[in-house]
Amino acid sequence: MIGDFNETEFKKDKEAYMGIEIPESLERTILEGLEKGKKQRKRFILRRASSIAAILILTLMCVMVVNSPALANQLKRIPAFAYILKVIHWDKGMTEAFEQGYFQELGLSQGHEGITLTLDKLVADEKNMVIFYTVDNKSDKEISMCHFAFIDPKGEHFTAGIGTNGLEKDESRPGNIFTGRTDVNFPDNNGSVPESFSIEVTMTQSPDISYEEPVQAGSESSRNDNSNRSIKGEFPSKEKALKSVWTFSLKLDTEKFFNKKIEYPLDKIIEIEGQKIIFKKVIVYPTRLGVQMEIVKENTKELFYFDDLRFENEEGEIWAGIMNGVSGFGGPGDDEKTIYLQSNYFTKPKELYLKFSSIRALDKDKCKVMVDLEKGGVLSELPQGLRITDINSLSDGYELKYELENDNMKDEKRAYNVFYSEFIDASGKKYSFNHSSMQSSFTGKGAGAIYIPKYEYKGNIILTIEDFSQRIENETVIRVK
Amino acid sequence: MSLEVLHIKKSVSKEDWFCNELFLHKEQLYRIAFSYLKNEQDSVEAIQAVTVKAFVHYKNLDNIELFKTWLIRVLINYCIDELKRRKRYVNTNESIEKASLQEEDNTIYVKGFIERLEHKYRQVVLLKYFEDMTFEQISRIIKKSESTVKSRLYRAQELLKEMMEREDGV
Numbered sequence: 276m277i278g279d280f281n282e283t284e285f286k287k288d289k290e291a292y293m294g295i296e297i298p299e300s301l302e303r304t305i306l307e308g309l310e311k312g313k314k315q316r317k318r319f320i321l322r323r324a325s326s327i328a329a330i331l332i333l334t335l336m337c338v339m340v341v342n343s344p345a346l347a348n349q350l351k352r353i354p355a356f357a358y359i360l361k362v363i364h365w366d367k368g369m370t371e372a373f374e375q376g377y378f379q380e381l382g383l384s385q386g387h388e389g390i391t392l393t394l395d396k397l398v399a400d401e402k403n404m405v406i407f408y409t410v411d412n413k414s415d416k417e418i419s420m421c422h423f424a425f426i427d428p429k430g431e432h433f434t435a436g437i438g439t440n441g442l443e444k445d446e447s448r449p450g451n452i453f454t455g456r457t458d459v460n461f462p463d464n465n466g467s468v469p470e471s472f473s474i475e476v477t478m479t480q481s482p483d484i485s486y487e488e489p490v491q492a493g494s495e496s497s498r499n500d501n502s503n504r505s506i507k508g509e510f511p512s513k514e515k516a517l518k519s520v521w522t523f524s525l526k527l528d529t530e531k532f533f534n535k536k537i538e539y540p541l542d543k544i545i546e547i548e549g550q551k552i553i554f555k556k557v558i559v560y561p562t563r564l565g566v567q568m569e570i571v572k573e574n575t576k577e578l579f580y581f582d583d584l585r586f587e588n589e590e591g592e593i594w595a596g597i598m599n600g601v602s603g604f605g606g607p608g609d610d611e612k613t614i615y616l617q618s619n620y621f622t623k624p625k626e627l628y629l630k631f632s633s634i635r636a637l638d639k640d641k642c643k644v645m646v647d648l649e650k651g652g653v654l655s656e657l658p659q660g661l662r663i664t665d666i667n668s669l670s671d672g673y674e675l676k677y678e679l680e681n682d683n684m685k686d687e688k689r690a691y692n693v694f695y696s697e698f699i700d701a702s703g704k705k706y707s708f709n710h711s712s713m714q715s716s717f718t719g720k721g722a723g724a725i726y727i728p729k730y731e732y733k734g735n736i737i738l739t740i741e742d743f744s745q746r747i748e749n750e751t752v753i754r755v756k
Numbered sequence: 757m758s759l760e761v762l763h764i765k766k767s768v769s770k771e772d773w774f775c776n777e778l779f780l781h782k783e784q785l786y787r788i789a790f791s792y793l794k795n796e797q798d799s800v801e802a803i804q805a806v807t808v809k810a811f812v813h814y815k816n817l818d819n820i821e822l823f824k825t826w827l828i829r830v831l832i833n834y835c836i837d838e839l840k841r842r843k844r845y846v847n848t849n850e851s852i853e854k855a856s857l858q859e860e861d862n863t864i865y866v867k868g869f870i871e872r873l874e875h876k877y878r879q880v881v882l883l884k885y886f887e888d889m890t891f892e893q894i895s896r897i898i899k900k901s902e903s904t905v906k907s908r909l910y911r912a913q914e915l916l917k918e919m920m921e922r923e924d925g926v
Contacts, residue, residue, distance in 0.1 A: 288870050292886045294789045296796075304800050305778045308807025309771070315812055415876075417899065451901055 368595070368618040372398055372561055375621050379528045381671050383405070387519030389414030392421065392476055394523055399447060399532045401467045401559040402493070405457040406474075412451040416480050418442060423457045434466040435459045463558075463565060463613050476521040505635040511583040536560050537620070539627070539755045550574045550636065557629070557755055561620040564595050564611045573609055574707050578641045579635040579742045581684055584614065586755065588624035595619045627756035633685070633748040636741060644694075644738045648673050648727065654735060660744060661693065664722075672708075673727040681744040694725050695741035701734025721726065738747070774814065778807060781824055782885060785831055791882060792835035802838065806831045825889075825896040832879070832897065869919045877912035880905055 372378065377398060385395040391411040399403045413419055419442065425433040438460070442453035461467050527533075539557040551571035558565045564586075568576055586595040595616045637658055644663075645654040651666035665676040679691055697707045713727040726734070778785075782803070789799040810827055817826060852910045872882055879898060883889045883904075 289886050292787060292791065292882070295790045297783050297786050298796055298798065298800060301786055302779060303803045305782060305807050308804040309775060309778075311804075312808040312811025313771075451904075495844065543923065639884050670879070719889055 285734060294403075305377060305489055310741040317320045322460065325509075334409050341526035347394060354393060368564075368620060369398065369562065371619070371621040372445075377531065377561055377621070379531065381525070381676055383523050383525075384601065385521045385523065387521060388416070388517055389419060390416070390478065390517075390519075390578055392521045393477075394474070394525075395527070397527075398562060399468055399527060399535055400562055402461045402560055403562040404468050405456055405562060407456050408454070409445070410453040410455070410693075412453065412480075418453070418478050418480060420629065421455060421457070422477045422479065422480045424477075426473045426475065427469045431529060432471075433459060433461070436700070447741070449682060460563070460615075463567070468527065468532075471524070471526045472522045476523075478517045478519075478521075479532045526589040532561075533733075535620075541629075541753060541755065543753050543754070545751055547634065547749040547751070548576075550576050550634075550747055552577060552578070554598050554753055559620055562618055564616045564620075565576045566616070567611070567613050570610050570612060570645050576636040576641060576745075577740075579637070581614070581631045582633045582635065582746070584616070584629070584631040586616070586619075587630055589627045594622065594624050594627060626754070629753040629755050632750050632753065633746045635745065637743040637745050642740045644740065646675065646738060647735050648732065658740070658743060658745070661740075669726075674724055676686070676721055676724045678721065678722045683744055683746070685746075686744055690721055691723065691744060693723060693740055695739040695743060698727075698738045699734040700736050706730060706732070706736070770815075773810060777823055777827075778810075783828065785827065788831055788882070788887070789830060789835055792832070793838060798838065802831060802834055806834055809834075810884070822896060825893050828883075829897045869916050872919060873912055873915055877908055877915060880908045881912050881916075884909055 280388070296593045301653045379397045379399070381394040381397055384391055384394075393411070394580045395409055396407045406699055408421070408422070409420065410418060418706055421439060421442065423437055425435070425437065427433065436459075437457065439457040442640060443453040445454050453613070459468065537559045539559070541554040541556050543554045545554060546550050546723040551574060552568040553571065555567040558567065566584070585593050588594045595618065641656070643655060644657065646652070646663070646666065647654060648666065648668075651668075653663045653666075657663065660680040662680075663675060664678055666673070667674040667676075677693060679693060692711060694711070695703055698713075700707055706728070708725055708727045712723055725738075726727065768866045782854055785803055785806070786799055789802040790796070792864060793799050793802060806827065809830055814820070814823060814826075817823060870878055873881065884891075884895045889897075891905050892904045898905070902907075
């Protein structure tokens with residue numbers, strides 16, 4: 276206790292502190308806060324990043340939760356696996372990869388500024404790589420994030436999307452130990468994991484405003500004028516980077532990881548409500564499963580997302596799937612699409628079927644929305660259910676608010692991010708916004724807003740609708756194996 | 757304990773439970789806010805902002821029994837940010853980095869020696885000795901290990917002792 280030195284002085288401090296007068300209005304303040312909180316609770320925020328990495332993170336966040344208690348218990352007994360198991364608990368394919376010994380021990384450590392970074396284990400195939408790592412922080416800095424850069428032998432950065440989870444404290448170990456994973460994903464048509472490469476890791480300290488909760492797709496978040504300045508078009512970037520760089524050189528165990536993919540050719544044309552899709556093939560890597568397809572150009576509708584694309588085995592059990600829609604490479608209008616799902620490489624079903632029942636879609640001539648930002652007007656006919664309610668000029672951009680009427684039960688818990696982040700002006704020049712917000716559609720009416728940066732646009736801008744609540748429906752089954 | 761279980765047990769609505777918790781801790785929250793922001797209006801605003809934030813996010817807490825410590829953490833972070841924001845307004849000609857470097861100069865309310873301590877030491881003294889919190893609770897609030905909390909408190913004691921001795925001309 277502090278009382279072993281001048282306790283009187285200290286007591287005065289405590290008395291002054293405890294004597295702070297509590298205003299009578301405090302309960303009313305809390306009740307008002309509660310009312311504001313209620314209004315904001317249903318609001319969903321999606322922070323849109325235009326990079327492929329962000330799409331991949333969403334893909335990872337959305338993969339189907341498949342629990343395998345027996346496997347988990349088996350692996351839990353091996354101490355080094357404890358944290359990895361926690362990180363991959365939702366990923367049955369990855370859990371099985373570890374059980375099958377499909378990983379490379381790294382054990383590479385480097386320390387700077389009192390912080391030791393250890394790359395523990397790696398799982399890879401030609402297109403994907405996951406590295407599990409540990410941070411032992413003996414410094415007085417709070418580290419929130421490790422940023423990984425991958426450099427090939429030619430000195431070029433990988434063309435892949437790189438997604439890194441925030442650090443998680445490992446409560447099972449003493450000290451300030453944190454764990455994390457980073458995912459590298461190459462698109463099918465651009466680049467692959469090289470045999471050897473170097474990694475440069477930088478770290479950032481916790482943001483100054485750590486009360487700002489991380490926001491993910493599909494998560495609820497608040498919009499408080501006092502606390503969330505991003506609503507005003509400012510993008511809080513308060514992370515402080517450390518000066519040091521943690522560098523590593525790696526050589527992959529290619530014998531273990533490469534030439535493992537299994538391809539199932541499909542070449543099936545499926546027609547739903549007059550819209551055609553050519554399912555080309557399914558490629559199963561140990562870490563990722565891709566369905567390659569071509570959307571036929573002559574279709575009158577733009578096809579957005581499958582509601583329930585999944586693979587089932589001969590017993591009708593889901594072998595691989597995804598929750599809350601499906602993500603893949605390519606923006607709206609791309610004819611060639613690859614949709615990625617969680618892999619289940621190590622489980623070999625006798626028969627395999629690709630199934631889905633509906634695809635979100637909209638007439639192509641309704642997918643472009645022309646907006647006059649200066650006058651705040653909409654110059655296109657909007658699809659039924661969509662209304663642009665407000666266009667506000669802010670100091671550094673424009674806020675475009677919209678509402679979406681939608682009573683489809685399939686959308687009970689879905690908030691629509693209607694507009695694609697890329698848009699053009701009258702000269703055809705491309706721009707992008709990287710911030711948008713959505714409210715859920717629990718009540719049958721969803722609402723959202725996008726924040727368009729201020730530039731010297733030539734004339735009106737044209738936004739593209741990238742997701743909508745209309746659908747084409749048909750129970751579809753394609754035999755894969 | 758999950759939130760659902762807790763509510764079933766207590767047979768109160770989530771909203772009532774949330775409100776009760778806020779009312780229960782309101783004085784403590786206000787004192788902490790005031791110790792950072794030093795005026796009634798800003799402190800009341802802080803309580804409201806944190807109420808909104810907490811109402812939107814509290815469902816995501818893994819263990820609802822840690823609600824209070826989480827609430828205090830959210831509040832303290834809000835206050836620190838608010839102080840930084842003020843400095844940025846004041847020092848309009850100075851860089852944000854400079855404002856950020858000055859963060860350590862923010863003073864907590866107390867009038868005596870504790871005010872002279874660095875923020876990270878003042879914070880643990882305030883929570884431990886003024887708010888009578890356990891090391892575990894403080895560790896959760898400031899997101900540091902219990903051993904770090906203890907060593908900070910120990911260091912704070914040493915610094916206070918030195919200051920007091922100097923003051924007494926020892």
